[in-house]
Amino acid sequence: MYRRGGLLGGALGVVTLVTLAAAPLHAAGFSIFEQGSKATGMAGAFTAQADDPSLLFYNAGGLAFVEKTGVSGGFTWIHSTKAEFQGAAPFPGPSYSAKQEALSEFPPHFYWVQPLTANWKFGLGIETPFGLTTSWENPDQFAGRFLSTKASLQAFDINPTIGWQVTPTFGIGVGGIVRVSKVELNRHIAAINPFTLMAADVGRLNLESDYTKNSYGFNVGILHRWNESFSWGLSYRSKISVDYDGSARVTQISSGNPVFDTIVGTQIPFGKKLPVETAIDYPDQASLGLAFALTRDLLLETDFNYTGWSSFKSVPINFTGGPGESLPDTSLPQDWKNSYSYRAGLRWTTSPASQWRFGLVYDKTPQPEEGVSPLLPDADRTGYCIGYGRTTGFKYDIGLMYLDFKKRTKNEFRASEGPFLGAYKTQAVLLGVTLNY
């Protein structure tokens, strides 16, 4: 039994936590598949198991099989251990290197599952399936500062779901998604100083959106527990396009030459709040999982995920203010491709109270080479996971992932950006902690 007020209070508490936590570092593209520490221990190969409340993210079909109330809540600590850039000719050149700030982020997750009748179940999930923070050290000297100094994005989904136990072995879940999201982009603005005929920093542009409303999607899942040895699942989460309203502000950077500064001041509306609109077309995701009970205590699952990143074609930045209150509209081309990932997880029940998990994931990047940039440098990645769960009494799960990104070399560039060539190398560590009631 639960106290209604307590649960609601808890839910509100989690919502607050979500708003306070900044966006996670990076993810396949910028999707975050670590939405439950049990699944994280198995590298997210969970679609065919979906047997804890995080099923609301991984496979709503699992909701159909829920027998009693369950509440889970936790977070995933994401910390980059290495995020470096080494330049190449012609710009910024082979003797240039830079680092991103070593950030820690804590995207949370919260789930409540509740049977209504024998065959109908209800669930409410709060997930953070997309997020990004790329922040460069010493932004005022960073060679890519005219492309991006700091970019961050957070998206959390409120996901009420209904599960239907069609037969004792087959279940379907359908959910609605309300996405609440916020984005921030920062870069410097350059102009050629006519006194030196060289590029000079003339301003810092900061663009922040409000939290969005009215972005909706859905998810659906099927889980078939065929028999004691085999189950399979199929899960789908829809595309959601999010329109952001926000404002930008440009603060002037002095060139040291008062005449030049004054002229620049007549061209750029420094200090004013400039209304701006942007949009991100989030991809859909589909997952197929196959789980095999090798022995009574050992389960192997393999998953295949598809993410429809071709939805992410460009990020428009449209200034909607009147004259003197806007900058020229721009569009940041992305042209991402659909991407795939492969997961394998092993679950080893060592006692009625303990379970160990192991996992491996290979996640391909959706970002084409010419799109790699300081705003969002992505790469293929391999994740190595280990996890532990306590399954009776005070129940909790811990999942640890070491994520190694392949070195991403950029030799191609788009004319709209010009060359910013070199290689990016990133490594991160993720630790998920989830408490279960």
Added chain:
Amino acid sequence: MYRSKLKAGALALALLMVGGAAFAQVNTGAANFTTYVAMGDSLTAGFSNGSINETFQRNSYPALIYRQATGKTTGFEQPLVSAPGLPGALRLTGLFPTMISATPGTGQPINLNLQRPYNNLAVPGASLHDLLTKTHSTSPTDPTDLVLRGLGGGTTQLQQGQSLHPTFVSLWIGNNDALAAATSGIAVEGVTLTSAAQFDADYRLVVNAITTTAGVKQLVVANIPDVTSIPFVTTIPRFLVDPRTNQLVRGPGGNPIPLIGPDGPLQAGDFVLLTASTELATGRGIPLGIGNGTGQPLSNNAVLSAAEAATIKAHVDAYNATIRAVANEKGAAFVDANSVLRDLATNGIRVGGISYTSAFLTGGIFGYDGVHPTPFGYAYIANLFIDAINATYGGDIPEVDLYPFVFGPLPSATAAISTGKASSGDFTNYVFTPEARRNLLQSLNVPKWIVDGTKPPRKPRHPRG
């Protein structure tokens, strides 16, 4: 023994200083840079801001190509001139009103005693025919003697280049065959414009002489930009502009007011040259009754009419057809400077999110003379040459690192900053001081009679046909 040890030590030190790229041997493919000779005109000499000045010469595009291809900072000799250069480099001394003046003083040649011809034999102001015939300066402001130094009793750029038995040659010539016409505003074949037939004959003579010289292995050539895509020609609009607001001045009917050229009000397709600003400052070219307008027309050499521009373009297209054909015949690497500069003028380029255009003063590609590139522009051009050389000869020469050309340190001409106020009533856009104008036109090889404003001589400068 001691000398060669010292040399080897110095070379090793130079290699170490050049950095990572120098540790590994640069793969230049079939291109051999043991001895590199560059021939051409001011663009090849590293002329910038109206001046021959070691700050710019050290970063001339051939010097950059050499450093990238060999990893060495020695072995490519140039006729260096100390600051402030010859003549003193132009610099921006004020904005609103915009004042461009020459740095006072003149520099001194500092590499005069080299006991052999320079590697960079480019003579600012040289035309194609000069490569074959010119051995000495023909006027006090002509820098031919600085570069050729009367070696061997008087030899041409081509002869001196051949005498070095180079393994690699770059040739970018022909700009002045059309440029004098553009910068003087007078397009007369045989006077300021070389005929297409003459150009073709001379170009083949030069390239054949180069490729048949013992030891020459590879060649890169570049074609001629449309001279109407340089800010010297395109900056000042043919309509009256109020420099305080940068807006067109409208007449009573609401229409923009055309400036007055030598043939009457300027028409679409006419160009106003940058040096017209000195005349505009005195009210010339501006209708009577507006600002300080005197109603007097701009002089012939402040304006490039649509017809003159068309004549120049036709000649440049013909020169380029020759260059492309000869490059193909000889299997030489080829740089399409014409396309690149046209694209630059139309679209601009970006580097790491920074915008570079062909605009005067604010574009970053052209310097204060409106004709020659900035150090960044030259570095960008060097990369075009390197890409062409790699493409033809199968090498992997690394491109020039643009970072110091974008952000510095690379000192450009020093500028004394004035906090000028907007002038009242005078429509001046860019004002060159008279001395700066004179220096600039002389360095651009504009005929003396145009610089002085006297009548043209009766005999043409170059024989026709």
